[in-house]
Amino acid sequence: MEKPSRYLANSSTALEQLRGLIHQHESTPGTPLPTERELAERLGIGRREVRRALDVLEEEGRIWRKQGKGTFIGPAAPVAPLALQGLVQQTNMLEVMEARLQVEPGLARLAALRANPENLALMQRMLERIDNVNPDDPDLNELWDSAFHRAIAEAAGNRLMLGLFDAIDAVRREPAWHHLREMARTPAKVERYNDHHHRIMQAIRQCQPQEAFLAMREHLLDLQHALIQAIHLEDDTL
Structure with a gap:
C-alpha cells in the first residue's frame, strides 16, 4: 500500500x-x-x-x-466501500456535492423514521464532539463532522445507501482537495454549519422526516455555495 x-x-x-x-x-x-x-x-x-x-x-x-x-x-464492521479506483481522477468536488445533495437528505429523512435510541445517542455524542472542537483545529472538526453525517447514514437503516454514502464520503475526503475544504470552513461558516447539525438532529430526534430532509438539504446547499466561492477564490489567485 x-x-x-x-x-x-x-x-x-x-x-x-x-x-x-x-x-x-x-x-x-x-x-x-x-x-x-x-x-x-x-x-x-x-x-x-x-x-x-x-x-x-x-x-x-x-x-x-x-x-x-x-x-x-468490535462486532459491528462497516459496510465494504464501493470500488473507487480511478474515480477521484474522473470527478471533482462540485460533482461530489451534487451527489451528496441527492443522497444525504434522503438518509436524514429515513433516519427520522428509523433511528433507535442507540443511533440517537451516537449522533448526540458526535454533536458534542463537534461542539467542543477547537476552532483552530480544522482537521479534528472535519473528522467529527464526517462521523456525524455517517451516524445519520447508519441510522437510516439501508445498507445499500450506507455503502453509497461511504463511497461518496471517501471521494469527498480526497487529500488533494483538502485546501478547498479548509477554504470553505471559515469560523463564521463553521458556526452556521454546527447550527444546521443541531437542527438536523432535532428533526431526527422528534421523528420529523420532512423537516430532517429540508434541514440536511439546506446544510448541504450552504456547503456547496461555500465550496463554489472557494473555487472561484482559488482561480482568482492563479
Missing part, C-alpha cells in the same frame, strides 16, 4: 484506511489491532491522526479498548 505524503495525510485519511483494515477482519471480532505506533508507521501517518481516527471508530462501536491490553475490533 502506497503511503500518503505527510503533507496530505490527516485524520480522515487514517480513518478511511483503518476502516478498510477493520473490514478485512469483520468475520473475526475480537481481533487485536496493532499499537498506535505500529499503525502510524504502517499507514505513514502521525500518531495523533491515528489516535483521533481510533476515537471515532470507538464512538461508532467498531472497536473497543481495554487498558493495558490493547485495541480490538
Whole structure:
C-alpha cells in the first residue's frame, strides 16, 4: 500500500484506511489491532491522526479498548466501500456535492423514521464532539463532522445507501482537495454549519422526516455555495 505524503495525510485519511483494515477482519471480532505506533508507521501517518481516527471508530462501536491490553475490533464492521479506483481522477468536488445533495437528505429523512435510541445517542455524542472542537483545529472538526453525517447514514437503516454514502464520503475526503475544504470552513461558516447539525438532529430526534430532509438539504446547499466561492477564490489567485 502506497503511503500518503505527510503533507496530505490527516485524520480522515487514517480513518478511511483503518476502516478498510477493520473490514478485512469483520468475520473475526475480537481481533487485536496493532499499537498506535505500529499503525502510524504502517499507514505513514502521525500518531495523533491515528489516535483521533481510533476515537471515532470507538464512538461508532467498531472497536473497543481495554487498558493495558490493547485495541480490538468490535462486532459491528462497516459496510465494504464501493470500488473507487480511478474515480477521484474522473470527478471533482462540485460533482461530489451534487451527489451528496441527492443522497444525504434522503438518509436524514429515513433516519427520522428509523433511528433507535442507540443511533440517537451516537449522533448526540458526535454533536458534542463537534461542539467542543477547537476552532483552530480544522482537521479534528472535519473528522467529527464526517462521523456525524455517517451516524445519520447508519441510522437510516439501508445498507445499500450506507455503502453509497461511504463511497461518496471517501471521494469527498480526497487529500488533494483538502485546501478547498479548509477554504470553505471559515469560523463564521463553521458556526452556521454546527447550527444546521443541531437542527438536523432535532428533526431526527422528534421523528420529523420532512423537516430532517429540508434541514440536511439546506446544510448541504450552504456547503456547496461555500465550496463554489472557494473555487472561484482559488482561480482568482492563479
